[in-house]
Amino acid sequence: MFGLFKKKTEAEKLQELYKKTLEKAHKLSHTNRTEADKLMAEAEEIAKKIEKIQ
Structure with a gap:
């Protein structure tokens, strides 16, 4: 119940x-x-952003 209004972090x-x-x-x-290859490249860019945040 308490996690109901919890906002998601950027990560x-x-x-x-x-x-x-x-x-x-x-x-x-x-x-x-x-x-599919284009989407995989996009996913890799997202993964790099996640690594920078963490």
Whole structure:
């Protein structure tokens, strides 16, 4: 109950975005490899931002 109004930190938001981007890339890898590669590159950039924060 007390965590209901807790705001997410920037790192938590980036972790969630990273996870969603990887999932999209995995789904696209079966049909459109070039788009999947672009999403993987985007996910790597997000990972670098997470590393800078931590």
